[in-house]
Amino acid sequence: MWLGPGNTRVTVGIRMPEPDPASGQGDWRCGFAISGLGRPVRKHAYGVDAVQALQLAMVRIRLALEPYRDRLTWSGCTLETAFPMQVPYEWGADLSRRIEDSIEREVADLAGQIEARLAPAGRLRRRTPGPSGRRVTAAIQAAPRRTRRRPGAGVPPVRAVRA
Missing domain, CATH: 3.30.160 (Double Stranded RNA Binding Domain)
Structure with missing residues (x-):
């Protein structure tokens, strides 16, 4: 670092x-x-x-x-x-699940934004089924090289979702 x-x-x-x-x-x-x-x-x-x-x-x-x-x-x-932030677990499983669900929704939204930007230009080579995290990885791998160096480059900021 x-x-x-x-x-x-x-x-x-x-x-x-x-x-x-x-x-x-x-x-x-x-x-x-x-x-x-x-x-x-x-x-x-x-x-x-x-x-x-x-x-x-x-x-x-x-x-x-x-x-x-x-x-x-x-x-x-x-x-x-x-050193990514960890989902806190010390306040119970219910809160941890709500936080994880919120993260999953944000990741799915980001994957959709990346796919929407890459598909029209023919740069989205494959779509990986499964959890949205894999969709983001596949979309980023298909992105032009400059986007790979800076994750999220050229993608609008992700909206905050309240759980």
Whole structure:
């Protein structure tokens, strides 16, 4: 990752999850480090198993990078590309499902917009059936090269949908 106009290199390291030696419950931890933002960050995220510890480490990394989001780039893209926001689950399955449904509607809408723009020009080579996420991928793969470098380029902003 790179920070700001001076292109300072920001490095994020994630350790392999391991059993938490301080836990008597069999919990796990996942260490991570961030350098290049001034003071180095070295922390752990904890979970009931290795997968949850890793997922929570990714969440904590995103939170640590959030204040720099407008100045961070990763392979020409934004913070969301490197560390996407996770759907919160701690407030219950019903809220998580509503958020996931809202995301799915937005992705389907975006896929339709991309397909509508590419089809008349004959640039939509294939249409992948299945969840709308695959439709977006197929549409972007069929898009001209300049669109592939900047996802969503040339596509109008997606409307916010209230759940």
